[in-house]
Amino acid sequence: MRGKGGMFRYTDNVDKLLMLFGTLGSIGNGMMTPVMMVFVSGLINSYGSMKPDTSSASHTRDKYALKLLYLAIGGGLSAFMDGACFTRTAERQTSRMRMQYLRSILRRDVGFFDNQAASSTTFQAISGISSDAQSIQSVIAEKIPHFMVNFSTFIGCIIVSFLLSWRLALAALPLTLLFIVPGLGFGKLMMELGMKTKDAYGVAGEIAEQAISSIRTIYSFVGEHETLNRFSLALQKSTELGIKQGLTKGLLLGSMGMIYVNYAFQAWLGSVLVTTQGESAGEVFIAGLCVVLGGGFLMSTLPNMSFFAEAKAAATRISEMIDQVTLIDIEDEKGETLDQVRGEIEFKEIDFSYPSRPDTQILEGFNLKVEAGKTVGLVGSSGSGKSTIISLLERFYDPVKGDILLDGCNIKRFRLQWLRSQMGLVNQEPVLFATSIKENILFGDEGASMENVIAAAKAANAHNFITKLSKGYDTRVGHNFYVSSYTLEIILCLMKLTWALVRHPKILLLDEATSALDGQSEKLVQVALDKASVGRTTSTIAHRLTTVRKANTIVVLQNGRVLESGSHDEIIQMETEGGAYLRMVQLQQIAEKEARKSFDHPSNARSDHEIKSSTSLYTSHSPSWQGSPVMEKIHIDNEALSFDFEMQPHVEDDGESLKKSSYPAPYQWRLIQMNAPEWKRSLLGCVGAIGYGAMQPFSSYSLGTLISIYLLRDHSKVESQSNSMKEGYETYCGERGVQLSGGQKQRIALARAFLKKPAILLLDEATSALDSMSENLVQKALDEMMVGITCVVIAHRLSTIQKSDTIVVIKDGKVAEHGSHSDLLAVGKGGYYYSLLNLQSNRALNS
Numbered sequence: 103m104r105g106k107g108g109m110f111r112y113t114d115n116v117d118k119l120l121m122l123f124g125t126l127g128s129i130g131n132g133m134m135t136p137v138m139m140v141f142v143s144g145l146i147n148s149y150g151s152m153k154p155d156t157s158s159a160s161h162t163r164d165k166y167a168l169k170l171l172y173l174a175i176g177g178g179l180s181a182f183m184d185g186a187c188f189t190r191t192a193e194r195q196t197s198r199m200r201m202q203y204l205r206s207i208l209r210r211d212v213g214f215f216d217n218q219a220a221s222s223t224t225f226q227a228i229s230g231i232s233s234d235a236q237s238i239q240s241v242i243a244e245k246i247p248h249f250m251v252n253f254s255t256f257i258g259c260i261i262v263s264f265l266l267s268w269r270l271a272l273a274a275l276p277l278t279l280l281f282i283v284p285g286l287g288f289g290k291l292m293m294e295l296g297m298k299t300k301d302a303y304g305v306a307g308e309i310a311e312q313a314i315s316s317i318r319t320i321y322s323f324v325g326e327h328e329t330l331n332r333f334s335l336a337l338q339k340s341t342e343l344g345i346k347q348g349l350t351k352g353l354l355l356g357s358m359g360m361i362y363v364n365y366a367f368q369a370w371l372g373s374v375l376v377t378t379q380g381e382s383a384g385e386v387f388i389a390g391l392c393v394v395l396g397g398g399f400l401m402s403t404l405p406n407m408s409f410f411a412e413a414k415a416a417a418t419r420i421s422e423m424i425d426q427v428t429l430i431d432i433e434d435e436k437g438e439t440l441d442q443v444r445g446e447i448e449f450k451e452i453d454f455s456y457p458s459r460p461d462t463q464i465l466e467g468f469n470l471k472v473e474a475g476k477t478v479g480l481v482g483s484s485g486s487g488k489s490t491i492i493s494l495l496e497r498f499y500d501p502v503k504g505d506i507l508l509d510g511c512n513i514k515r516f517r518l519q520w521l522r523s524q525m526g527l528v529n530q531e532p533v534l535f536a537t538s539i540k541e542n543i544l545f546g547d548e549g550a551s552m553e554n555v556i557a558a559a560k561a562a563n564a565h566n567f568i569t570k571l572s573k574g575y576d577t578r579v580g581h582n583f584y585v586s587s588y589t590l591e592i593i594l595c596l597m598k599l600t601w602a603l604v605r606h607p608k609i610l611l612l613d614e615a616t617s618a619l620d621g622q623s624e625k626l627v628q629v630a631l632d633k634a635s636v637g638r639t640t641s642t643i644a645h646r647l648t649t650v651r652k653a654n655t656i657v658v659l660q661n662g663r664v665l666e667s668g669s670h671d672e673i674i675q676m677e678t679e680g681g682a683y684l685r686m687v688q689l690q691q692i693a694e695k696e697a698r699k700s701f702d703h704p705s706n707a708r709s710d711h712e713i714k715s716s717t718s719l720y721t722s723h724s725p726s727w728q729g730s731p732v733m734e735k736i737h738i739d740n741e742a743l744s745f746d747f748e749m750q751p752h753v754e755d756d757g758e759s760l761k762k763s764s765y766p767a768p769y770q771w772r773l774i775q776m777n778a779p780e781w782k783r784s785l786l787g788c789v790g791a792i793g794y795g796a797m798q799p800f801s802s803y804s805l806g807t808l809i810s811i812y813l814l815r816d817h818s819k820v821e822s823q824s825n826s827m828k829e830g831y832e833t834y835c836g837e838r839g840v841q842l843s844g845g846q847k848q849r850i851a852l853a854r855a856f857l858k859k860p861a862i863l864l865l866d867e868a869t870s871a872l873d874s875m876s877e878n879l880v881q882k883a884l885d886e887m888m889v890g891i892t893c894v895v896i897a898h899r900l901s902t903i904q905k906s907d908t909i910v911v912i913k914d915g916k917v918a919e920h921g922s923h924s925d926l927l928a929v930g931k932g933g934y935y936y937s938l939l940n941l942q943s944n945r946a947l948n949s
């Protein structure tokens with residue numbers, strides 16, 4: 103099951119069985135057509151001799167109907183097996199593949215995502231799960247069975263055609279190349295053009311998307327015309343490709359006309375084979391049909407190859423991702439755990455550079471010790487390495503040099519999952535997923551009980567506002583969670599904190615946790631944070647120095663080194679490098695004063711509207727919300743928080759509200775009017791389409807006629823004469839047939855009688871003028887034709903009537919004797935028939 107690469111990598115025994123049955127089903131399904139062709143050839147042959155309302159006709163009818171019924175049952179069963187087994191196994195295999203793929207992505211160390219452009223990694227991950235896995239699934243579920251069905255039909259048809267008439271098959275087979283080769287060639291060209299057209303539309307779509315998404319910029323620069331020009335230029339490319347595509351499609355469909363060239367050739371050759379080689383009509387006709395059908399099936403089989411190649415490449419991409427070795431493996435079960443964690447952290451002589459930028463040293467000889475239960479505040483200029491320290495502690499990366507210790511033990515010795523579960527991280531990223539509040543909290547610890555969830559929410563001061571919502575912990579958040587942006591920031595903060603606390607971590611890591619909040623809201627949340635950090639070793643990163651003011655130790659970082667450290671009161675007095683912390687505090691105070699001044703000055707202040715639009719992540723976009731009167735107004739008031747907020751509950755019936763929207767129905771007539779300039783081409787297309795459509799019934803009619811001709815020639819066996827006559831069937835017979843011999847006239851008369859398919863056949867010395875070889879041939883044809891019809895044969899030559907059911911000997915206008923040949927012979931020498939037969943055989947001997 104774990105073989106390297108390949109699209110069947112995740113096949114287990116059940117899948118192998120499913121694929122075996124699927125393959126049998128596909129082959130069975132594919133053999134339907136050839137087997138049916140064999141039956142039909144027999145059926146056509148029997149049509150020639152079938153007469154209405156005779157027992158033999160109904161026997162033949164029943165026989166073939168039954169055979170075809172069995173075939174239908176067999177075909178149905180095999181098609182079912184084919185479809186059901188392959189679809190099921192494709193589903194099983196690719197869902198396993200998707201799972202493994204996602205698991206392998208999730209266990210990647212963070213460095214993996216750094217090493218490539220973030221967008222390309224995300225794209226790769228998503229396309230691996232969606233398009234790559236999808237293309238493998240569609241190959242297993244559809245393309246492989248399609249290939250096998252068509253290929254076995256092709257093989258079956260060719261075998262049947264050779265069995266029925268090898269001469270015709272051999273001669274007609276090369277002609278199939280006349281439509282297979284252009285068909286494949288133009289088909290490939292069509293696909294390439296289709297891809298290019300898609301790309302060209304993509305470019306045009308991108309222009310439109312960019313323009314619409316930045317509509318204000320477009321308006322402000324009066325860039326509408328420019329946008330339209332660029333859009334129309336991009337569309338021009340797709341129009342040119344469209345014309346090429348149309349031409350190629352025309353050539354593709356036109357080249358299929360070669361099928362009829364093949365039929366034309368077969369019609370000619372088939373007649374020759376029936377009339378000169380004694381081949382039967384049904385077999386020759388069906389052999390020819392099988393050759394053409396086989397060619398068609400081969401043609402539709404081959405394009406599958408490109409899908410196989412695509413799926414193979416997709417499987418290789420997925421396998422490469424799955425097989426990549428992870429240095430810091432979250433699923434690695436090895437490693438120690440501590441029964442009791444105190445939470446003492448120590449960084450010893452840490453050198454670090456990110457794997458994606460190994461030449462840039464971020465931390466250099468970094469040392470830091472945080473005692474258990476104490477709070478350390480990390481401050482410093484942007485890029486000084488504050489967040490890097492937290493990443494190293496979480497083991498998102500390992501240091502290049504030095505050790506990080508937890509309670510005196512190197513963190514590399516711990517089981518990674520356990521280590522991370524000891525830390526609660528609250529960072530700046532928005533963390534709410536589009537699910538309920540409870541589920542959101544459970545992301546912190548999926549096994550946590552409801553009591554734990556509530557305890558964590560209480561610890562983060564979030565319980566109060568959650569219980570005020572109408573659905574409490576079951577309120578869905580995410581896309582449809584609409585609150586004012588001010589409230590949203592607070593809720594996000596509290597939720598992140600709740601999430602971090604649900605596992606009762608010993609270490610709390612706060613990376614700019616409150617940076618998105620304004621001073622007033624920060625104060626509200628800070629109470630919750632202070633409460634949460636009691637008894638926990640806490641590391642706080644903050645630009646706003648008031649946030650870290652109360653920390654036991656404040657560490658000032660610069661270029662990955664510790665510049666100053668100590669409590670606020672200690673380091674504010676330090677003069678290292680000009681008192682870095684003091685300068686930071688002073689600069690921040692000046693900036694805050696400036697900000698307050700500009701806020702007090704109305705002309706500088708941002709309007710309400712501006713604030714709203716800049717923080718509209720959750721506040722304004724879904725049309726289903728607009729104008730909805732249902733808003734929850736909630737007041738939160740407890741020791742930590744006191745604020746009001748309005749909240750829109752989740753609405754389930756988006757579809758309903760869409761239905762109610764008043765978009766006008768599409769207007770056909772308007773669409774036609776828009777396309778009016780294209781009427782000439784449309785008309786030409788319609789005429790072509792009608793002509794193409796009419797081909798099928800016309801060709802069916804022609805093929806039907808061909809069968810009749812085959813049957814006629816098959817029965818009359820007038821080949822030798824026809825061949826000996828220069829003009830063949832067009833030979834002029836002369837008045838009352840004077841230009842023909844008596845034997846020739848008789849055979850033509852016989853052919854006329856056969857064509858009429860009479861219920862009663864009267865043959866009055868019908869073969870008397872024939873030489874014995876021709877008589878033999880004609881007699882054979884007569885024997886075939888007389889099956890199931892009433893025949894009255896008058897003959898002097900007694901061999902002609904020997905096989906009759908009843909022979910009636912007439913003498914002087916009276917029936918002298920009657921009975922079968924053997925009955926009459928049994929009468930012996932006294933019998934009239936006996937003596938006639940004796941006389942004739944003596945004459946034959948003498949001559």
Ligand SMILES: Nc1ncnc2c1ncn2[C@@H]1O[C@H](COP(=O)(O)OP(=O)(O)OP(=O)(O)O)[C@@H](O)[C@H]1O
Pocket residue numbers: 216456458459464482483484485486487488489490491
């Ligand atoms: N994933 C990464 N790959 C490569 N370089 C990185 C990565 N993350 C951060 N850096 C670089 O490491 C240096 C330190 O970054 P870090 O995020 O630790 O700084 P910081 O002090 O937290 O900054 P800020 O206050 O702006 O958040 C920066 O120069 C940054 O460009």
